[in-house]
Amino acid sequence: QRTGIAEAVLCDGKSAAQIEAILRHAGERPLLLTRLETALFHALPAESRAGLDHDPLSRTAFHGAVPPPALDGVCVVCAGTSDLPVAREAVRSLAFAGYRAPLVADVGVAGLWRLMQRIDEIRSHRVVIAVAGMEGALFSVLAGLVAAPLIATPTSVGYGVAAGGRAALSSALASCAAGLTCVNIDNGYGAACAALRILRSMEGRAA
Amino acid sequence: QRTGIAEAVLCDGKSAAQIEAILRHAGERPLLLTRLETALFHALPAESRAGLDHDPLSRTAFHGAVPPPALDGVCVVCAGTSDLPVAREAVRSLAFAGYRAPLVADVGVAGLWRLMQRIDEIRSHRVVIAVAGMEGALFSVLAGLVAAPLIATPTSVGYGVAAGGRAALSSALASCAAGLTCVNIDNGYGAACAALRILRSMEGRAA
Amino acid sequence: QRTGIAEAVLCDGKSAAQIEAILRHAGERPLLLTRLETALFHALPAESRAGLDHDPLSRTAFHGAVPPPALDGVCVVCAGTSDLPVAREAVRSLAFAGYRAPLVADVGVAGLWRLMQRIDEIRSHRVVIAVAGMEGALFSVLAGLVAAPLIATPTSVGYGVAAGGRAALSSALASCAAGLTCVNIDNGYGAACAALRILRSMEGRAA
Amino acid sequence: QRTGIAEAVLCDGKSAAQIEAILRHAGERPLLLTRLETALFHALPAESRAGLDHDPLSRTAFHGAVPPPALDGVCVVCAGTSDLPVAREAVRSLAFAGYRAPLVADVGVAGLWRLMQRIDEIRSHRVVIAVAGMEGALFSVLAGLVAAPLIATPTSVGYGVAAGGRAALSSALASCAAGLTCVNIDNGYGAACAALRILRSMEGRAA
Amino acid sequence: QRTGIAEAVLCDGKSAAQIEAILRHAGERPLLLTRLETALFHALPAESRAGLDHDPLSRTAFHGAVPPPALDGVCVVCAGTSDLPVAREAVRSLAFAGYRAPLVADVGVAGLWRLMQRIDEIRSHRVVIAVAGMEGALFSVLAGLVAAPLIATPTSVGYGVAAGGRAALSSALASCAAGLTCVNIDNGYGAACAALRILRSMEGRAA
Amino acid sequence: QRTGIAEAVLCDGKSAAQIEAILRHAGERPLLLTRLETALFHALPAESRAGLDHDPLSRTAFHGAVPPPALDGVCVVCAGTSDLPVAREAVRSLAFAGYRAPLVADVGVAGLWRLMQRIDEIRSHRVVIAVAGMEGALFSVLAGLVAAPLIATPTSVGYGVAAGGRAALSSALASCAAGLTCVNIDNGYGAACAALRILRSMEGRAA
Amino acid sequence: QRTGIAEAVLCDGKSAAQIEAILRHAGERPLLLTRLETALFHALPAESRAGLDHDPLSRTAFHGAVPPPALDGVCVVCAGTSDLPVAREAVRSLAFAGYRAPLVADVGVAGLWRLMQRIDEIRSHRVVIAVAGMEGALFSVLAGLVAAPLIATPTSVGYGVAAGGRAALSSALASCAAGLTCVNIDNGYGAACAALRILRSMEGRAA
Amino acid sequence: QRTGIAEAVLCDGKSAAQIEAILRHAGERPLLLTRLETALFHALPAESRAGLDHDPLSRTAFHGAVPPPALDGVCVVCAGTSDLPVAREAVRSLAFAGYRAPLVADVGVAGLWRLMQRIDEIRSHRVVIAVAGMEGALFSVLAGLVAAPLIATPTSVGYGVAAGGRAALSSALASCAAGLTCVNIDNGYGAACAALRILRSMEGRAA
Ligand SMILES: Nc1ncnc2c1ncn2[C@@H]1O[C@H](COP(=O)(O)O)[C@@H](O)[C@H]1O
């Protein structure tokens, strides 16, 4: 029935009471919660919190029994430390779906040699998620170096003309390197779902 | 060396003389030409034209010996007749790379039953490219109905707030259906390259 | 003298003192208050609060004796839980004017079957108000399924390119389904007033 | 099956050959053609032209036997001469559907007395379509004077900050007068369809 | 030396300490302070506060001996209560410069008769300042009714497409009524300075 | 009845036939025609052309007997040669209304000394119109040097971020020099009308 | 290895814990910290604070032994007091790299004589950094008066159309004075780095 | 007196007659003409053309005796063939001022190895001008590899979100590599002037 990832609750804009109701209603069924800021997590009753595996940096939580991820095939690459929340939202969403995705961080293009040192590791995956803010030059550079499907995830990191992520988004869409696709600004969850669509189609599990 | 499709020349913004030089320099090597408007095609010397398989609607041409496509796995879906040039740019780019992609046209969401009549045919492919202009509602509807990787290609079709394709692009990026990715406005070639990255990764040919 | 709904006070941007003065001045006369956030409501003197029927979710309040709604003819449809405040602002504005409007919620297009299950119920009304944020694909889908007047109400729900509601607004305006009209982002009150203009014109009460 | 107006072909972006094919395929069935510029009309074969009732100003044409409009209930109001093409696109679309809609022209707000002289005539209709470009102040003024459903149709008339119609569109959406709805810029056809939804719902013909 | 109003300090973005230093340095010299929010005013030392005539609504304060205004010639017109802070910023700036400007409030175009009731009073001034947010239709209506110089002052009042004041600004600039000029969004002080340039030029005091 | 300048016909967007009809209908009555491009002027019948005093650079024409301007009080200042069409539209509109306005050209701020050489001449007028494109720095510099009413007229001259005139418009509105007002981009006619409102109010002729 | 300034940490968006970890890891190595707001500075452990030379106005801090600047060649010019945080960010970044840059403040173009009084001092440097918000007219005026490399740094100071710094940025880019370059809005650090690239290239130290 | 390059005439927007007048008035004095499209060049009288050294690709022409360039110190780098007109406008403007600047073309980041092959050649100059359209990733990559002053020149090359050059401009401004500056979109002339300011300041010739 579902076309992508099993279940996800976008907590941003919901009250602690509403989230609690959703968790109660879910019972044993595993749930992925996204955009669950630490403050909102702490506003939940102790009982609810006890049933959650919460990761503050990515603002995600797992409800119910989520087995450790055991499948391979995708990695997440990000440019700077400020992009980590979004990059880890992708990693955690993949883990929830059973895939362990290594995170290759701090490989922005201003220090190209750092990216080149890890390019073979990146190339060893069937799908690559790239996360970058500011001017998003990482997307084009990576698309020129990697033949696998590349999912660009622009972040809202930056100020001035970069504020809000429009500059990075435009860089992903207008890239001179062909075959790159992209998702909405800050949408690490969506990037993970896109990777899952590919991985499952590869495994003959889509449909 | 190349990460995606073999060779492509973006003719828009090049003179007939420049294109002729590129063709001469290519010799026997197959080349895909995109954005080759009919007027520009006719401005080429007869000799050059003779060596080209030109498709006016998609504004593409094949140079050199391009075998008929024989591989399957991807289909292209589009909303209205005005979206055909972009949809066929994708179809032709895939054909150049060896994939025959059926085109499912005229299935805009204002006539939902037409889309539902063909949904099983669409679902039978490993990758789906969706092409739509105006408000781009097709992307979300399709993403909710299909589990395969879905590459949204917004077009510049429309007037008023839709002019230029920004409305359709936003619909693709902001879709409430997860795991949809997108390419630049009118970029049928890029959508095809993205599909090729997926198909080749599936076949173990990426890297 | 008034052309639409009897009386409405937009509380956003007014101080508790200003609102209190308005209520005192109104005396027994029924008033609709909109955008009255819970915090602002609690900043009113107990006496004022006692005379108000306040609904926190829709941020509306009725002042004075408002009879229970008894008229039919309009329903409100919304995509996600985050759209509820705006959807209920429409419902409450209609109730204030005497119309009881059922709320059909959680029928976003990513789960098309849920919308189809309730489409006959929706079709049974003379006017339909549709409320949706993010990419607003609901508007086009509904306009293709319903022949009645359809008033699209985009919401500011969403992030990235959807933040602020522009993406949903563009989808309403650029819809490939004809005859859909729309109001400002988050303007549930305005959508209700537009429905009232239609219902009263039908009943020969406009003018 | 159709929810609104019987049949409409948007000619803008179609070739003469494509339009001819559509007409041939339609046979006797009446068709409304919109955005059929005079040059494109003259590019059609004489035979096709003979079967069309073409109105250059509104860029519309009727194909097949369209009986003279006999129903009442809607009028079209416009601000300046430059708004006439859009205003008449609405009038003609209504005529195609059987409604004769009087056109009240040249009543921009810079000459308020001209609008006041005709306000009773305008008020005598069950639905009002208002067409205006530049700053679109007409929408708010009219919404304050008329109780009937009011469909604002912004036009792309104007230069500087008004170019393209965004200023007039914003005025319609942000109007301080409640219950006004609007359609896309220059969409006279859409405004007519919206009026038809209302008129048919009134007559119990929607559904 | 100065071309316009004597002295003005924009307090927004300055610390209490910086403002205090400016006041001390000014000594007896009269100063106009703008954008002095109540909280910032109260953060000043009691001594500084004692020397200020602070008006919370307009967020202005007079420092030093400012004689009561005695000159006539200008009035300020505004649409809604939310526009009062900006309208009164203009009134206070004029008072500081010696002009007593009556404030004609609550004359938005949705209730045209209220504006018509006061139009002769407005017409009796040599310069008119108009203050309006949302769609700013007041500017065009007034420009059609008044022959005097008209200075439009758009406000940031409104939500959705009106948020931030761009819609009202565009209405002022694109007005179909000729000879209207405008100042920046929320710039009541600038509107007053513009009026002063006109009044002083009339009195032969400019240069 | 009219509040500003006597009569003006905006020819842009009108056909030669429509303009001819207007001229015929006007008879002896003087008319100002604006935006009458040379090509459109030559498309008029010889008879109509004979009755027009057409100025190609400003794209204006006088119809009927327009006495030579004899009143003083306003000057027009412009930055570059590309701004001349707009600057002269202002000069001609003023001439039509009886005012002879000297044009001070080529005084852009990149050559500040040229502006300083003519500043006393500029200061000798009761009203100043400033016309500038690109970054529009002229507006602020002039507002700091002149005490008279200053009407900024941004032009669409420029490319890149200046294309269309938004950069110059923002500079006029956001000027750090107080009391400057502005009109729409390229609106030389509007600037002239604004000056006329001031001059007539000074002369006690407004009302 | 590094191409510009030695080391810089953008603190905005990092937690106190993350900053502390960076400082500990740096050991004796000098570090420049930018965007370290006072509140965040005080959230650091006393020990960390003791090792920092923090400047609240510019929100910068030096970690490690930074010798007093001894080199000359660059000055920083700014328009208003609100531009000081950005201007001083440039000054401090230059000091960290060994250059003492005088700050010429309060020379906005509305008071041109103040700028002229200090123009010879400004001209005595090999590189000039100009910092301005609002309409940014200072950039063009300065570029016309100074022959040295001029680095424009727009600030986000201003409201209405100037809010966020886009108006000042456009003025820098669209300047009618040639050879001016610019950096991102509020990027005082970037302007300093650009000056360092020039100064070091002059001294034969780049590469 | 001039602060930058000797003399330049922007021909875009000037008539052949106006350009001829400028050339005649200049006499023997060397002049640089920019944006002189081939069609406009051919519209000049044969005599004028004879005195011009016109380069169609860059749309520049030299008038008068311009000695061959003999100075070194700057190179121009560009991404694709479509960027050549702007890149050569910079090269020609430098040649006019006496500097011979090599052009390193076709080094876009999608083929990173091509850029790396020429990086030492690029590094051997004291100033580098980088020209790129589409997503402008070249700017950040180059800024990370080169220590010299780097002047980014975004071009309007591209379609969809890249159309007009805003995406490339944002990439230059928001670059994660520090010390990069930029000029307006398509402003090859401005980039050359900026390089000249640096080179002359280095040579002690600025001031
Ligand atoms: N971080 C996220 N970004 C975008 N969409 C999300 C995110 N997390 C969850 N969703 C989607 O939002 C839906 C949940 O919405 P709701 O019913 O409001 O909880 C899920 O089915 C997902 O498709």
Ligand SMILES: Nc1ncnc2c1ncn2[C@@H]1O[C@H](COP(=O)(O)O)[C@@H](O)[C@H]1O
């Ligand atoms: N229709 C298209 N849209 C976007 N990029 C294209 C298109 N066709 C070709 N390209 C890209 O443009 C490059 C050719 O650019 P050029 O060297 O200027 O011919 C190819 O390598 C492709 O990556």
Ligand SMILES: Nc1ncnc2c1ncn2[C@@H]1O[C@H](COP(=O)(O)O)[C@@H](O)[C@H]1O
């Ligand atoms: N002027 C118009 N503006 C917007 N939509 C239109 C217009 N004319 C026709 N349409 C719509 O476009 C559809 C026809 O599209 P097509 O199949 O491309 O001819 C019709 O069913 C209408 O819904």
Ligand SMILES: Nc1ncnc2c1ncn2[C@@H]1O[C@H](COP(=O)(O)O)[C@@H](O)[C@H]1O
């Ligand atoms: N260049 C112009 N820019 C703006 N408005 C103009 C211009 N010329 C004339 N107008 C206005 O347009 C009106 C004429 O419009 P119309 O009736 O369409 O000819 C006049 O009454 C003027 O108010």
Ligand SMILES: [Mg+2]
């Ligand atoms: Mg980044």
Ligand SMILES: [Mg+2]
């Ligand atoms: Mg479509």
Ligand SMILES: [Mg+2]
């Ligand atoms: Mg929604």
Ligand SMILES: [Mg+2]
């Ligand atoms: Mg109008």
Ligand SMILES: [Mg+2]
């Ligand atoms: Mg208002």
Ligand SMILES: [Mg+2]
């Ligand atoms: Mg200029």
Ligand SMILES: [Mg+2]
């Ligand atoms: Mg400033």
Ligand SMILES: [Mg+2]
């Ligand atoms: Mg490029």
